Amino acid sequence: xxxxxxxxxxxxxxxxxxxxxxxxxxEDSPKNLSYEQVARLGKALASPKRLKLLELLAQGExxxxxxxxxxxxxxxxxxxxFKA
Numbered sequence: 729x730x731x732x733x734x735x736x737x738x739x740x741x742x743x744x745x746x747x748x749x750x751x752x753x754x755e756d757s758p759k760n761l762s763y764e765q766v767a768r769l770g771k772a773l774a775s776p777k778r779l780k781l782l783e784l785l786a787q788g789e790x791x792x793x794x795x796x797x798x799x800x801x802x803x804x805x806x807x808x809x810f811k812a
Contacts, residue, residue, distance in 0.1 A: 777801055778809045 773779060780799045784790060790798070796806045 775809065777805065781806065781809055
């Protein structure tokens with residue numbers, strides 16, 4: 729099975745160990761998918777306003793107008809968060 733090695737500079741920027749025994753293989757595909765999913769989750773949770781909206785929604789179903797009022801944000805901003 730072929731292995732693809734990253735240069736030391738690339739590995740360093742990615743925070744990957746530079747041990748010469750470590751390599752990425754095609755078998756890492758499920759891992760890469762997991763990394764992508766975690767990154768998307770991190771992005772979704774990166775906004776304090778989005779977290780506030782999620783907290784309010786966790787308390788129960790609410791209209792957009794109620795969410796906007798309780799979160800103290802503009803409807804356009806809330807709409808952008810709902811789409812993200």
